[in-house]
Amino acid sequence: MASAGRTFTRALRSTPTTSAIKTAAPRRFAQAPKFQARRGYSSEAPKPSSGGGNGLLYGGIAAVLLGGGAYYTLGSKSTPVQDAKTSSAAGSKSGVITPTKEDYQKVYDAVAKKLVDEDDYDDGSYGPVLLRLGWHASGTYDLETGTGGSNGATMRFAPEGDHGANAGLKAARDFLEPIKEQFPWITYSDLWILSACAAIQEMGGPDVPFRPGRQDKDAAFCTPDGRLPDGAQGQDHLRGIFYRMGFNDQEIVALSGAHALGRCHTDRSGFDGPWSFSPTTLTNDYYKLLLEEKWSWRKWQGPKQFQDVSTKSLMMLPTDMSLIQDKSFKPVVEKYAKSQEEFFDDFSKVLVKLFELGVPFTSGEDARFVLKRSD
Ligand code: HEM
Numbered sequence: 001m002a003s004a005g006r007t008f009t010r011a012l013r014s015t016p017t018t019s020a021i022k023t024a025a026p027r028r029f030a031q032a033p034k035f036q037a038r039r040g041y042s043s044e045a046p047k048p049s050s051g052g053g054n055g056l057l058y059g060g061i062a063a064v065l066l067g068g069g070a071y072y073t074l075g076s077k078s079t080p081v082q083d084a085k086t087s088s089a090a091g092s093k094s095g096v097i098t099p100t101k102e103d104y105q106k107v108y109d110a111v112a113k114k115l116v117d118e119d120d121y122d123d124g125s126y127g128p129v130l131l132r133l134g135w136h137a138s139g140t141y142d143l144e145t146g147t148g149g150s151n152g153a154t155m156r157f158a159p160e161g162d163h164g165a166n167a168g169l170k171a172a173r174d175f176l177e178p179i180k181e182q183f184p185w186i187t188y189s190d191l192w193i194l195s196a197c198a199a200i201q202e203m204g205g206p207d208v209p210f211r212p213g214r215q216d217k218d219a220a221f222c223t224p225d226g227r228l229p230d231g232a233q234g235q236d237h238l239r240g241i242f243y244r245m246g247f248n249d250q251e252i253v254a255l256s257g258a259h260a261l262g263r264c265h266t267d268r269s270g271f272d273g274p275w276s277f278s279p280t281t282l283t284n285d286y287y288k289l290l291l292e293e294k295w296s297w298r299k300w301q302g303p304k305q306f307q308d309v310s311t312k313s314l315m316m317l318p319t320d321m322s323l324i325q326d327k328s329f330k331p332v333v334e335k336y337a338k339s340q341e342e343f344f345d346d347f348s349k350v351l352v353k354l355f356e357l358g359v360p361f362t363s364g365e366d367a368r369f370v371l372k373r374s375d
Pocket residue numbers: 128129131132135168229230231232238255256258259261262263264265266268269270271317319
């Protein structure tokens with residue numbers, strides 16, 4: 001697969017298309033030395049989660065039961081941590097630990113190292129799917145009922161883990177499992193969000209401040225199906241989903257820029273292909289491509305999606321395309337296409353908001369910190 005991947009990479013690198021692509025190319029690839037873009041085909045994707053659904057459920061329940069006795073009550077400003085006896089975290093005294101920023105940095109470093117070590121996946125990095133895990137954990141939030149959100153990490157369990165929208169995220173959860181074993185004091189909920197922040201930073205994105213304090217919950221807290229967006233729809237649907245979480249139009253557009261990263265997989269969502277030529281490096285190319293490329297419906301047997309006319313190698317979902325069809329969304333797309341800096345600033349802010357939706361922190365906003373990216 002690696003050789004096929006290299007061919008694909010070369011094709012992407014040398015394809016002359018829009019000015020956006022030409023001017024961005026040197027910067028883009030210079031920025032991503034960690035992840036040599038390598039294409040692994042979706043047939044290499046991990047087995048669908050359905051087989052592991054019940055195993056996950058029982059495993060998860062066992063973990064909750066076993067973990068029950070290992071929870072330690074900390075001071076009101078601290079984060080309850082699990083299984084402290086086996087923890088390597090500093091400050092462990094009589095079974096009570098308070099993880100410090102340095103402890104979280106160790107987790108970050110382990111994630112960053114594993115991202116580099118395990119580059120034989122998809123386009124050469126687990127980064128995009130880690131970000132998608134953090135987003136899907138958070139994007140179940142419902143402002144009105146206060147349910148859902150990243151607190152709980154309930155996607156570990158059926159039925160949530162088996163929701164159609166979460167197809168393929170087992171790859172990200174499995175990737176993080178050895179890290180959880182190495183740092184048992186961190187909750188899954190914090191680990192998933194820390195890893196999403198790490199993925200963005202390691203893929204050349206902006207700093208994303210992280211605030212710990214999420215606690216894991218059991219399967220009873222799984223959210224109902226249907227809370228995440230459906231790429232086959234348009235702007236009304238997007239507003240319905242994101243307003244429910246408390247976002248506005250500008251924030252919807254800023255969040256969507258994540259689609260500069262990663263790709264669609266036919267065995268996951270049914271859609272196919274990457275949105276950008278640099279799927280493991282965050283840039284504002286998503287917005288540039290939306291505006292500067294010509295897009296037409298792809299002629300194929302799969303779900304309705306757009307493809308770029310000039311190379312036929314990129315894709316846009318109907319929801320992506322609605323950002324330039326809607327008169328309130330489009331000016332924001334234009335703003336981010338002009339300035340990567342403005343996109344990065346707003347992307348960081350809106351991600352902090354997304355990742356903290358519904359989390360009952362006992363600490364204030366001043367407890368956020370930026371973890372240091374790898375060299
Ligand atoms: C606006 C509504 C959104 C829709 C309809 C949508 C839909 C999708 C779909 C269909 C996929 C392909 C999944 C697959 O086949 O593997 C995908 C992938 C992805 N999405 Fe979104 N998404 C949305 C918003 C977001 C947001 C807010 C983020 C993050 C902030 C995000 C990050 C990603 C990433 C990084 C991938 C690539 C995953 C990979 O390469 O495995 N998406 N999205």
